[in-house]
Amino acid sequence: MDSLSPAKIIRSRRRTISLEITKDAVLIVRAPLRAPDTSIAHLIREKQAWIEKKMAEVRSRPVLQKKEFVNGELFQFLGKTYLLEILSGSDAGISLGEKLYVGEHRLPEIRSLLQTWYAQKAKEILPARVAGYSAILDFRPKKIRISDTRRRWASCSTSGTLSFCWRLVLAPPEVIDYVIVHELVHMRQPDHSPRFWEKVRSAMPDYEIRKAWLRENERMLDL
Structure with a gap:
């Protein structure tokens, strides 16, 4: 092609x-x-x-190296970096403390375990953050959905559903908030006209910094 x-x-x-x-x-x-x-x-x-x-x-932007899921490997969550610690002889699933922990016996399924863990965290975190900016903008979605899309971080349907990729929770909170504001404004302004960006700026004056961070680092937000 x-x-x-x-x-x-x-x-x-x-x-x-x-x-x-x-x-x-x-x-x-x-x-x-x-x-x-x-x-x-x-x-x-x-x-x-x-x-x-x-x-x-x-x-030319940074590319994520293929994960090997070994002790000491680095993983992102809410913009912070955590070392992976494999618990010897354990059947434990994913848990987060000072490090990211997983039982040794779960290693064959660790990628799917992590995807499920991140998706669950997205379901816990994103609705509350959406609610906060919904109140500021007075744009309230009918439904929030967590998806596994790769081409877009989020989307807004004509029926009022906001969909977010679970990978978004790897990013810093301020970047997550930019994506949320972007989609909430799309509920009233479907294009990317100057009027659209004016509405984004009114809710988030420094949106350009957050947008630039996502543009430069988006390929790192994955497993």
Whole structure:
């Protein structure tokens, strides 16, 4: 596939075509339901230099090394780093204290155990943080869902459901809050127009710093 060919074209009731470079350096196109393919292709050609620049930027960012799940390996939670300690002869599941602990006998399933643990933490942490900013913005979602998406940190449905990737709880709280505010504002402002960013800034004046951190470090937030 040509590097400038979109990996996916997502159509919805939006008004404009937008281009997105994911954390894996692939192109995603978001387009109106009836936008012709020729219009999409024209925009991609027009924005070729921008696309190539953004892809190069993404490829230059830190990449997570493959986890080996051994004693002393580093894991992130809420922006802090914890050493993994394997408990000899134990059947214990995942627990967090000064270190991240797991029983030796659970090592064959440790990746799935960690995913489940992080997802549960996301279910515990995110709704309360959403509630706080919902009160500030007066945008209240009908439902909050924790998902396993890889291409997006969060999304907002037309029915009022906010979906968050469980990997988000690896990030610092202030970065989590930026993603929350971003999606809450999308409940009233579906595009990324100047009006959208004005609303984000009104709730979070330093959002650009948080956004930049996520952009630079997002490939590190995984297992």
